[in-house]
Amino acid sequence: MWIYEKKLQYPVRVGKCDIRMARYLSEQYGGADGELAAALRYMNQRYTIPDKVIGVLNDISTEEFAHLEMIATMIYKLTKDASVCELEEAGLGPHFAAHDHALFYNNASGVPFTAAYIQAKGDPLADLYEDIAAEEKARATYQWLIDMTDDVDLQDSLKFLREREIVHALRFKEAVQIIIDDRNQKRVF
Amino acid sequence: MESQLRRYTPFRGPFDPCPPVPFKTYVVPPNQFITFQPPDLPQFSLQEALKYGTLWPALFSPYESKCKGGGK
Numbered sequence: 001m002w003i004y005e006k007k008l009q010y011p012v013r014v015g016k017c018d019i020r021m022a023r024y025l026s027e028q029y030g031g032a033d034g035e036l037a038a039a040l041r042y043m044n045q046r047y048t049i050p051d052k053v054i055g056v057l058n059d060i061s062t063e064e065f066a067h068l069e070m071i072a073t074m075i076y077k078l079t080k081d082a083s084v085c086e087l088e089e090a091g092l093g094p095h096f097a098a099h100d101h102a103l104f105y106n107n108a109s110g111v112p113f114t115a116a117y118i119q120a121k122g123d124p125l126a127d128l129y130e131d132i133a134a135e136e137k138a139r140a141t142y143q144w145l146i147d148m149t150d151d152v153d154l155q156d157s158l159k160f161l162r163e164r165e166i167v168h169a170l171r172f173k174e175a176v177q178i179i180i181d182d183r184n185q186k187r188v189f
Numbered sequence: 190m191e192s193q194l195r196r197y198t199p200f201r202g203p204f205d206p207c208p209p210v211p212f213k214t215y216v217v218p219p220n221q222f223i224t225f226q227p228p229d230l231p232q233f234s235l236q237e238a239l240k241y242g243t244l245w246p247a248l249f250s251p252y253e254s255k256c257k258g259g260g261k
Contacts (some may be wrong), residue, residue, distance in 0.1 A: 010239070010242070139218065142252075143216065143252055144253045146252060146253075146256075147254055147255040147256050148256060149254065149256060150254070150256045155254050157208065158253060159233060159242070160240075160241075160242040161242070162242075162250075162252055163241060163242030163248075163249065163250060164242050164243075165241050165244070166218045166219070166220050166243070166250050167220070167248055169218075169220045169228060170220040170223055170248065171258055172223060173220065173223075173225075174224075174225050177208050177225050
C-alpha cells in the first residue's frame with residue numbers, strides 16, 4: 001500500500017517554451033532506461049530477492065514513481081498549450097496523431113514502452129547488477145538531457161534527478177555487499 | 190569536485206571529414222569510490238540537501254550543461 005502526497009518530490013519549473021525538449025524528455029518517461037522501466041523493474045524484482053535488501057528495491061522503486069511524476073509534469077507543461085503546428089515542428093506530429101495532447105509511455109523516438117526493456121532473473125547478483133547499470137544509464141541520459149536544454153529551471157530539476165540516480169546506484173552497490181557478506185551466517189573459527 | 194570529470198583525446202585520422210574535437214569528457218561520480226557508505230558522514234543543511242538531491246557532500250556530483258543558459 002502507498003500513501004500519496006499531493007506534491008512533487010522536487011519542484012518542477014519550466015522557464016522556456018521549448019516543445020522540442022518534451023520529445024527528448026520522453027526518453028526518461030517511457031524509454032528503456034527511463035523512470036517507468038526503473039520503477040517497474042525494482043517493484044517486480046523485490047519479491048525474489050533476499051529479505052535484507054527487499055526494502056532497498058521497494059524504497060527506490062517508490063522514489064522512481066515520484067521521479068516519473070516529475071518528468072510527466074515537465075512534458076505536460078511543455079506540451080499543454082502547444083498548437084498542432086508547433087507539435088509538428090517539434091517532431092511530435094506522429095505523437096499527436098495517436099495521442100492528441102495526452103502523455104504516453106514512448107521513448108524520444110516514439111517507440112512505445114515494452115516490458116522487454118526490463119529483466120528479472122531471480123538471481124540476486126544478476127538482478128542487482130542490472131539495477132546498478134540501469135541507474136548509471138539513467139544518470140547518463142539525464143546528463144545528455146541537461147546538455148540539450150538551455151533552460152536553467154529545467155536543468156535544475158534534471159540535476160536533482162541525476163543526483164538521485166547516483167545515490168540509488170550506491171544503495172544497490174551496498175545491497176550487493178549485503179548479499180555477498182550474508183551476515184546471518186554463523187562463522188566458526 | 191572538478192576532479193569527477195575525466196578527459197581523453199580521441200583518435201584523429203588523417204582523412205577525418207569533420208573538424209576534430211579537442212578532447213572528450215566523461216563523469217566518474219563519487220559512488221564509484223564507495224562500496225558501503227560509512228556512518229556519520231558530514232551532512233548538508235536540509236535546504237542544501239533538497240537543492241543538491243543528496244544529504245551528504247561525499248555523494249554530491251555536480252554537472253553543468255554543455256548548452257548553458259541563455260541560448261547558444
